[in-house]
Amino acid sequence: MLVSAKEMLEKAKAGHYAVGQFNINNLEWTKSILSVAQEMNSPVILGVSEGAGKYMTGYKTVVGMVKGMIEEMNITVPVALHLDHGSYDGCMKCIEAGFSSVMFDGSHYPIEENIAKTKELVAICKEKGLSLEAEVGSIGGEEDGVVGAGECADPNECKAIADLGVTMLAAGIGNIHGKYPENWKGLSFETLDAVQQQTGEMPLVLHGGTGIPEDMIKKAINLGVAKINVNTECQLSFAEATRKYIEEGKDLQGKGFDPRKLLAPGAEAIKATVREKIELFGSANRA
Numbered sequence: 001m002l003v004s005a006k007e008m009l010e011k012a013k014a015g016h017y018a019v020g021q022f023n024i025n026n027l028e029w030t031k032s033i034l035s036v037a038q039e040m041n042s043p044v045i046l047g048v049s050e051g052a053g054k055y056m057t058g059y060k061t062v063v064g065m066v067k068g069m070i071e072e073m074n075i076t077v078p079v080a081l082h083l084d085h086g087s088y089d090g091c092m093k094c095i096e097a098g099f100s101s102v103m104f105d106g107s108h109y110p111i112e113e114n115i116a117k118t119k120e121l122v123a124i125c126k127e128k129g130l131s132l133e134a135e136v137g138s139i140g141g142e143e144d145g146v147v148g149a150g151e152c153a154d155p156n157e158c159k160a161i162a163d164l165g166v167t168m169l170a171a172g173i174g175n176i177h178g179k180y181p182e183n184w185k186g187l188s189f190e191t192l193d194a195v196q197q198q199t200g201e202m203p204l205v206l207h208g209g210t211g212i213p214e215d216m217i218k219k220a221i222n223l224g225v226a227k228i229n230v231n232t233e234c235q236l237s238f239a240e241a242t243r244k245y246i247e248e249g250k251d252l253q254g255k256g257f258d259p260r261k262l263l264a265p266g267a268e269a270i271k272a273t274v275r276e277k278i279e280l281f282g283s284a285n286r287a
């Protein structure tokens, strides 16, 4: 069964740990993440970007696959299926398809418009029992080949959005999607602290978890981050292990070309990354 992310994140914030959101791209990703969450007795959030949703042929396919796996794999830890960086229309489609959580990314709108659209979604999500993530201050990273620096959110704008009744809030604190550049200045703990003081109990979300040093992750959790998004890191682990398998010529030995064999090292590598993150975030045995 899929659950909203509300309860797991409120517990995480109170218990000073964070729940990982691991983005999925296909069956191997989903299977690897679910099996590690179960093995470590950790709550987990499966993130789906609009692009990944399209890749998997649509949100209904995603819901069917995830629900089926939870049942067939006897997954008993809390699992939320969450739309990552959704548009307003994307949120509506996921709500209809049976997701248990959505993120509305209105950070590129003027704050008034972000508030108006978030407000509408708060009402719909409340009625249907879904959790809702909102974003203030856009998160940097590569988009259409342009690498933007991570913005820092305005703490007063964060409070305005938090007060609408969203479940969790992503605030830009200098974080970036994808790999961090050499000259990255690090997370702005000053901003994070100011946001947390304005938003109180609201679980905060840290996007762009790939490559943030461990001490910064721990400090962010201490300052109220209760959800950390990991996407690129699993992709890099998968690619590295798959490359190794092929470079060693294993696909040419026996039935090494069988997709179940060819994709196995990558799937194991995703597991290792997820295990490492759950350990670091402190959510093991918190299911």
Ligand SMILES: [Zn+2]
Residues within 6 Å of the ligand: 085, 139, 177, 207, 208, 229
């Ligand atoms: Zn993000």
